[in-house]
Amino acid sequence: MKTIEKLRQLDSESILIGHISSVLAWDQETYMPINGINERSDQLAFLEELSHKKITNPEIGQLLDEAGSSSMEPYGAESFSFIDRAYLRILRRKYDQAIKLPASLVSEMAKITSFSQSAWQEARKNDDFKLWSPHLSKMIELSRNYASCIDPDSNTYDVLLDKHEEGSSEAEIKTVFSELKAELVKLLDKILGSNQLDNSRLFGFCPIETQKKLSLLMMEKLDNDSNSSRLDCSAHPFTISLGESDTRITSRYDCNYFPSGLFTTLHETGHCLYELGIDPAPGYKRTSLGNSSSAGIHESQSRFWENVIGRSMAFWLKNYSGIKDILTTILDEVKLEYFYSAINKVEPSFIRVEADEVTYALHIILRFELESSLLNGSLSVKDLPEAWNDGMLKLMGIKPDNDREGCLQDIHWAMGLFGYFPSYALGNLYAAQMWDSMKNQGLNPEEVVAKGDLSVILSWLRANVHKPGAIYKPNELIRKISGKELDPVCFTKYLKEKYSILYNFS
Ligand code: MG
Numbered sequence: 451m452k453t454i455e456k457l458r459q460l461d462s463e464s465i466l467i468g469h470i471s472s473v474l475a476w477d478q479e480t481y482m483p484i485n486g487i488n489e490r491s492d493q494l495a496f497l498e499e500l501s502h503k504k505i506t507n508p509e510i511g512q513l514l515d516e517a518g519s520s521s522m523e524p525y526g527a528e529s530f531s532f533i534d535r536a537y538l539r540i541l542r543r544k545y546d547q548a549i550k551l552p553a554s555l556v557s558e559m560a561k562i563t564s565f566s567q568s569a570w571q572e573a574r575k576n577d578d579f580k581l582w583s584p585h586l587s588k589m590i591e592l593s594r595n596y597a598s599c600i601d602p603d604s605n606t607y608d609v610l611l612d613k614h615e616e617g618s619s620e621a622e623i624k625t626v627f628s629e630l631k632a633e634l635v636k637l638l639d640k641i642l643g644s645n646q647l648d649n650s651r652l653f654g655f656c657p658i659e660t661q662k663k664l665s666l667l668m669m670e671k672l673d674n675d676s677n678s679s680r681l682d683c684s685a686h687p688f689t690i691s692l693g694e695s696d697t698r699i700t701s702r703y704d705c706n707y708f709p710s711g712l713f714t715t716l717h718e719t720g721h722c723l724y725e726l727g728i729d730p731a732p733g734y735k736r737t738s739l740g741n742s743s744s745a746g747i748h749e750s751q752s753r754f755w756e757n758v759i760g761r762s763m764a765f766w767l768k769n770y771s772g773i774k775d776i777l778t779t780i781l782d783e784v785k786l787e788y789f790y791s792a793i794n795k796v797e798p799s800f801i802r803v804e805a806d807e808v809t810y811a812l813h814i815i816l817r818f819e820l821e822s823s824l825l826n827g828s829l830s831v832k833d834l835p836e837a838w839n840d841g842m843l844k845l846m847g848i849k850p851d852n853d854r855e856g857c858l859q860d861i862h863w864a865m866g867l868f869g870y871f872p873s874y875a876l877g878n879l880y881a882a883q884m885w886d887s888m889k890n891q892g893l894n895p896e897e898v899v900a901k902g903d904l905s906v907i908l909s910w911l912r913a914n915v916h917k918p919g920a921i922y923k924p925n926e927l928i929r930k931i932s933g934k935e936l937d938p939v940c941f942t943k944y945l946k947e948k949y950s951i952l953y954n955f956s
Pocket of ligand 1: 717873
């Protein structure tokens, strides 16, 4: 067997185990009874350890060496094809990181994470930070251990960030975010100084069953493959791939405000389209190449469909009558123009996942600042709720009354996902750059969407973003697509153009 084929075969074993873990993780968040948690955390820890054993198999190291892939020159010999060289780079990175982690830490992290997630759910339900805070302290400690194993000479945050957004650094994020923050605060000031838009008519009782029907219709409109995906409910909406042609999404419904579930579903469908759009060819299938480029690129796909498309007039021109047929009592008297401005109302609010396009990144900037302080020790866990509330007041002028609407709202830190939040804001920036690229390439995306021909947009994303899987690092991919580096100006320009019309200012 050729070196590269043997590598794919060995890699596929840990990928398969990862898919099995995903089935269990999906079940834990959707259907598992609460008392199943003890057995489930053991199951997940067992699989995590097994997967670690597979990926640290010394044979992988030998084969990578044979292929000419080293830590310094990961792409391997030039005689390999472009795709094989990209694959060698990815596998070298995966192998190099895995062998630095002791199996005991891998297993402990998996176990503690399951408990922490479960404690977070209880804490959030009861609005009791103290139920979760010891778990959070433990997650921080484990994340620091993880980072020092991977690279003891680097800043902890950089190591954790690199896991989700390869090649990025805390310093780069700080620079990008400070430019973004200044622009967003200016824009928000203008908006809040204008006549506020009304969205009161979108509120009203809407049964969950009706909202599910609406979600399924939206998934169909976006051309999502219903034979390769399914929709369920969870406390925190997510998308997870369980393997080839099986991607699950979840949504969360508010009985009195249907847009909440509607936009959550559009968001998760964007993630789902990415997962299902990765090249299914043998070189990708069940290998580390059949993956996303980064968390930020993944998020660009969800934000793209949720906002750039889902909150555009062009999209609703073709789709409004379809949702009116389902939401008869609520939307009966509501005109399209009202609906469009209502779903784009900008207002500081507590919950990140429900935030509008303008304030959304401010939520992320707050989390970035807090997690960076938690990791470097300048903020202690017990002071987190207060720091959160003060931060909200400073950034958006509002202060949550409880931790459910404050530091208990997101699952990420409970899962040990530190350094992950920035990818959400990067997703917005990447999505805006992609939208600009479509325009620059003469695609006329607004016109196409207004005609209801979303397949043109999806085909572009498939070819440029989905299909290549993990071939390109995120900075390479965005440069390839847009001809430039990550640039917050595309996003802020998009916002200014859209919201100066909606709010009637210059
Ligand atoms: Mg997302």
